[in-house]
Amino acid sequence: MSGRIPPEFIDELLARTDIVDVIGTRIQIRKAGKDFEARCPFHEERTPSFTVSPSKQFYHCFGCGANGSAIGFLMEYDRLSFREAIDELARRAGLTVPVEGGVAASGPDHAPLHALLARASDAYRELLRVHPAASAAVEYLKGRGLSGEIAARFGLGFAPAVGDPILTRLGVDQAAQQGLLTTGLIVEYEGRRRDRFRGRIIFPIRDRRGRVIGFGGRLLGDGKPKYLNSPETPLFHKGRALYGLFEAQQAQRQPGFMLVVEGYLDVIALAQYGLTNVVATLGTATTPEHLQLLGRIAPEVVFCFDGDRAGRAAAWKALQTALPTVSGHQSIRFLFLPEGEDPDTLIRAEGVEAFRTRLQTAQPLSEFLIDQLSRQVDMASMDGRARLVSLAEPLIQGMPGGIYRDLLNQRLVELAGLSSVARPSPSRPARAGVARPGMPPRPNRPSRIALAIALLLNHPELAERVSEVADDWRRWSNPGVEILVQLLEMISSHPTLSKAALVERWREHHHFSYLQRLSVDPILGDIPLEGIVDEFLGALNRISEDVRKEDRRRPLNQSTTTAWSEDARARLEREAAAARTRRR
Numbered sequence: 001m002s003g004r005i006p007p008e009f010i011d012e013l014l015a016r017t018d019i020v021d022v023i024g025t026r027i028q029i030r031k032a033g034k035d036f037e038a039r040c041p042f043h044e045e046r047t048p049s050f051t052v053s054p055s056k057q058f059y060h061c062f063g064c065g066a067n068g069s070a071i072g073f074l075m076e077y078d079r080l081s082f083r084e085a086i087d088e089l090a091r092r093a094g095l096t097v098p099v100e101g102g103v104a105a106s107g108p109d110h111a112p113l114h115a116l117l118a119r120a121s122d123a124y125r126e127l128l129r130v131h132p133a134a135s136a137a138v139e140y141l142k143g144r145g146l147s148g149e150i151a152a153r154f155g156l157g158f159a160p161a162v163g164d165p166i167l168t169r170l171g172v173d174q175a176a177q178q179g180l181l182t183t184g185l186i187v188e189y190e191g192r193r194r195d196r197f198r199g200r201i202i203f204p205i206r207d208r209r210g211r212v213i214g215f216g217g218r219l220l221g222d223g224k225p226k227y228l229n230s231p232e233t234p235l236f237h238k239g240r241a242l243y244g245l246f247e248a249q250q251a252q253r254q255p256g257f258m259l260v261v262e263g264y265l266d267v268i269a270l271a272q273y274g275l276t277n278v279v280a281t282l283g284t285a286t287t288p289e290h291l292q293l294l295g296r297i298a299p300e301v302v303f304c305f306d307g308d309r310a311g312r313a314a315a316w317k318a319l320q321t322a323l324p325t326v327s328g329h330q331s332i333r334f335l336f337l338p339e340g341e342d343p344d345t346l347i348r349a350e351g352v353e354a355f356r357t358r359l360q361t362a363q364p365l366s367e368f369l370i371d372q373l374s375r376q377v378d379m380a381s382m383d384g385r386a387r388l389v390s391l392a393e394p395l396i397q398g399m400p401g402g403i404y405r406d407l408l409n410q411r412l413v414e415l416a417g418l419s420s421v422a423r424p425s426p427s428r429p430a431r432a433g434v435a436r437p438g439m440p441p442r443p444n445r446p447s448r449i450a451l452a453i454a455l456l457l458n459h460p461e462l463a464e465r466v467s468e469v470a471d472d473w474r475r476w477s478n479p480g481v482e483i484l485v486q487l488l489e490m491i492s493s494h495p496t497l498s499k500a501a502l503v504e505r506w507r508e509h510h511h512f513s514y515l516q517r518l519s520v521d522p523i524l525g526d527i528p529l530e531g532i533v534d535e536f537l538g539a540l541n542r543i544s545e546d547v548r549k550e551d552r553r554r555p556l557n558q559s560t561t562t563a564w565s566e567d568a569r570a571r572l573e574r575e576a577a578a579a580r581t582r583r584r
């Protein structure tokens with residue numbers, strides 16, 4: 001609904017914000033040299049490895065790798081969305097957030113609708129207690145093994161099959177009825193207004209702040225539809241809402257992972273057994289917004305699906321949604337239940353310990369991806385393995401550069417028997433394992449282009465020296481070159497931006513996490529200050545030399561590339577063709 005925030009405003013906001021204040025009011029920090037240090041709020045540690053730099057307006061943890069600007073800190077620590085973090089900083093700085101396109105920043109005032117939904121939720125809860133027909137609902141919930149305490153925690157209610165209690169209690173005048181129509185609580189049918197939810201158990205759906213934004217209803221007895229949700233309304237967007245998120249956050253502030261299931265009753269049944277880090281999507285496939293939301297809460301997301309065909313298809317869809325966003329910061333796994341089972345039935349049948357054991361067996365995203373693709377090819381033959389690489393290629397290309405992509409590349413290379421041709425993804429050398437909180441990321445020599453980017457981010461003044469080297473490097477077709485060129489342009493048009501502001505400008509770019517990681521690359525610590533210009537120009541010079549060498553080697557009109565998959569596939573195809581010839 002709201003428009004884009006102009007990048008100049010974000011620059012201004014960061015220039016007026018002191019990250020030391022922002023972090024210092026939330027955790028204990030102390031001065032150490034020109035920086036500040038603290039025990040990292042994002043991983044368990046006894047000795048401080050978390051530093052805040054006033055000059056760069058940046059924080060960085062050497063233990064878990066967390067880093068970013070004041071905006072990033074608020075997003076991580078206060079679990080705010082980007083927009084909310086901007087609003088919070090603007091409030092502190094006494095600035096008004098402008099929005100491109102002139103749409104009001106805060107949007108229309110939804111307070112009256114929120115109040116109406118809160119009253120409706122109260123009414124449904126009361127009906128569950130006092131309505132004569134509610135005993136069927138109570139019996140149903142008891143039959144599912146749910147306690148009164150858990151029903152109260154989730155605010156469960158009841159809508160009788162006859163009568164229109166919401167309309168009669170809350171729709172006192174035209175304005176109120178308009179509100180009920182807008183929020184989908186009543187519907188107009190053949191000129192008559194009636195309650196939407198009838199003969200159902202009611203599940204209020206709350207936003208992250210605990211406000212009711214919509215309802216789900218499960219029909220009592222037979223009939224259709226078994227589950228009914230509020231329609232899309234100004235408050236309720238299925239693609240952005242997750243059932244149980246508020247309750248999960250109340251129970252556990254920093255869960256190690258979030259489990260995503262398909263139904264409200266699954267969420268509640270698992271909570272009854274003490275698994276509180278569970279949410280459900282609301283009759284919709286997982287969206288990028290869902291993943292973003294979950295990523296701010298836990299480092300890992302586990303999707304739970306029925307092991308049947310439909311379940312695997314749904315999981316594949318979730319994988320495709322996740323691929324463009326996966327990075328080292330968020331790991332994603334898939335749990336398949338025995339066919340026909342759902343978490344609710346399973347946990348009641350086998351108990352919580354068995355369910356926890358199942359959770360440990362959840363398949364990492366990379367394994368699931370390769371597993372699904374392998375089913376489509378004959379892995380025993382060279383042709384089949386070549387095909388696997390071709391099938392995986394477009395998927396991998398859609399991923400942001402980084403650890404996940406490197407690992408996947410590596411795994412594919414091993415599977416296809418390509419170890420000798422394989423080169424790591426252009427972004428960064430492969431690492432042996434995914435960095436996890438509590439374990440320091442392993443330093444690794446970055447590629448030349450990555451080194452140049454990292455140096456430039458930390459020393460924007462290097463931009464002035466670029467003209468001292470031949471600019472053949474600009475012709476190298478590597479995603480890093482594009483980033484470097486854009487970065488140079490950014491710096492020349494805004495020479496006073498801090499590192500934090502520079503990185504922040506990339507937030508919506510799919511290379512954001514790559515850039516964020518480069519901005520604190522541990523390798524930089526090894527370069528003496530006086531050597532920085534030489535390192536930077538040297539890296540560009542060597543790339544330029546390589547490009548010129550390639551020019552001499554290759555025919556005209558063919559650009560150089562480092563995408564290993566191209567080479568690998570070409571070779572695989574050649575070998576496969578040779579094998580076919582031999583067989584004939």
Ligand SMILES: [Zn+2]
Nearest residue numbers: 040043061064
């Ligand atoms: Zn840390």
